[in-house]
Amino acid sequence: MVELDAIERSETLGQKVYERVRRAVIGGAFEPGEQVTIRSLARLMQVSPTPAREALNRLAAEGALEFGRNRTLFVPRLQPDRIRELYQIRLPLEDFAARAALPHMGKAHVDALTQCVEQRIVALGQHDYRTALELNRDFSFSIFEAAQQPIALRILEGLWLLAGPMMNLLFPEYADHQLGIERAREQIRAIETRDVEALCQSLRTEREEAAELILTKVGRGEVARSSRPAMGAASRG
Structure with missing residues (x-):
C-alpha cells in the first residue's frame, strides 16, 4: 500500500491531503488503472471522508484521476498519442527551467543531488521501485525549483501529475540496467562545470529514452507490476 503520512490536526485538512496525494501521484506512487477510493484514502491518511473526497475531486478536475462506473475513481491509462503530447510539452519547458536554474545552483545543490542518486541506486538494487520513483521526482524538481x-x-507539476503513474512502466528495466542513473550523473557534472547545454541535453536524452520505453510497453499492452495491493483493494467506498 502507498505510504502517506497522517495529517496533523493543526493543518488545513483539505489542502494538505490534496497536496500530499498530488505529490504522491507526481512521484509515481499510483499505477495506471489503479482504483482510488475515498474510504481507503481517508483511512490511510487518518482523516474523515470529507477532505479525502475534496482532494480526489480536485485531482479528477486536473485530469490525474478519472471517473468510471458508479463514479468510481481510477488512475487513467494514457494512450500513445497523449504520452507523446506530454513529452513534447515537457521537453521545452524543462529546458527552460534548467537554463533558469543553473545560475542559482551551487555546492549545496550538487551535494543534495548526489545523495539523491546514491539513495536511488540503493532503492533500485533492492527493487524498491516506489522509492526510486520518488527520488527521481525529488531529483528533477530540485533542479526545477x-x-x-x-x-x-506549477505547469511542470501539472504535466508530471499526468505522467507520474506511467513511470511505473520503466521497471524492471530501470532496475536491471540502472537506466537513468548515468543521466543523473551527467546532469550533476553539468551543474558542477556550469555547462548549461550539457545539462539540457542530458535532460532531453533522459526523457526521450523514458518515452521510448514507455511507448514500447504501452504498444505491447503491458501494464505496471507491483507487489503492493491497490489502494482500493482494502476498502471500497
Whole structure:
C-alpha cells in the first residue's frame, strides 16, 4: 500500500491531503488503472471522508484521476498519442527551467543531488521501485525549483501529475540496467562545470529514452507490476 503520512490536526485538512496525494501521484506512487477510493484514502491518511473526497475531486478536475462506473475513481491509462503530447510539452519547458536554474545552483545543490542518486541506486538494487520513483521526482524538481520560476514550476507539476503513474512502466528495466542513473550523473557534472547545454541535453536524452520505453510497453499492452495491493483493494467506498 502507498505510504502517506497522517495529517496533523493543526493543518488545513483539505489542502494538505490534496497536496500530499498530488505529490504522491507526481512521484509515481499510483499505477495506471489503479482504483482510488475515498474510504481507503481517508483511512490511510487518518482523516474523515470529507477532505479525502475534496482532494480526489480536485485531482479528477486536473485530469490525474478519472471517473468510471458508479463514479468510481481510477488512475487513467494514457494512450500513445497523449504520452507523446506530454513529452513534447515537457521537453521545452524543462529546458527552460534548467537554463533558469543553473545560475542559482551551487555546492549545496550538487551535494543534495548526489545523495539523491546514491539513495536511488540503493532503492533500485533492492527493487524498491516506489522509492526510486520518488527520488527521481525529488531529483528533477530540485533542479526545477532552483529556477525560481513559479508559473513554469506549477505547469511542470501539472504535466508530471499526468505522467507520474506511467513511470511505473520503466521497471524492471530501470532496475536491471540502472537506466537513468548515468543521466543523473551527467546532469550533476553539468551543474558542477556550469555547462548549461550539457545539462539540457542530458535532460532531453533522459526523457526521450523514458518515452521510448514507455511507448514500447504501452504498444505491447503491458501494464505496471507491483507487489503492493491497490489502494482500493482494502476498502471500497
